[in-house]
Amino acid sequence: MKLFDIAHSRTGDKGNISNISVIVYDQKDYERVREYVTPERVKAHFKGIVNGEVVRYEIPTLGALNFVMQDALGGGVTRSLALDAHGKCLASALLAMDIPAKN
Template identity: 90%
Template sequence: MKLFDIAHSRTGDKGNISNISVIVYDQKDYDLVRDHLTAERVKDHFKGIVHGDVVRYEAPSLGALNFVMQDALGGGVTRSLALDAHGKCLASALLAMEIPGET
């Protein structure tokens, strides 16, 4: 299944840092997302875009994971030549990631 089937996101950016939170619609899906959406997998998903570290923060009571991605915005929103490889665009790409569904 696609991540967007069970979660939504919120985003932000500051300088050359992108911040994406993934929030499950239903708390029962939190463990599934937590187990499959690792910092390493997110960094690999954004290979060629995110050149720095990716750190994951967990907020289980909110059913959320927050990813802080360093060196992710082509030098920063005001310096980047990308049309919109920022916040919402990156979140949409992350939510399109395949994760295993419950069997």
């Protein structure tokens, strides 16, 4: 299954840092997402895009995870040659991550 089947996201940026929040639709899916969507898996998912550290912050009361990704925007909005210099489509790309289906 895809992450977008059970969650939505928001994203932001500051300089060369991208920030993606993943929010489950149903609180019952939070633990599965928390266990599977790790900083290591997020960094691997964005191989070649995110070159720095990925830090995850957990917000269980909201059913959300927030990922702060360093060196993720090709030098920053004003320096990057990327068509999506602000990294807004990174949220959609993360939601396309495959996760295990519920047992």
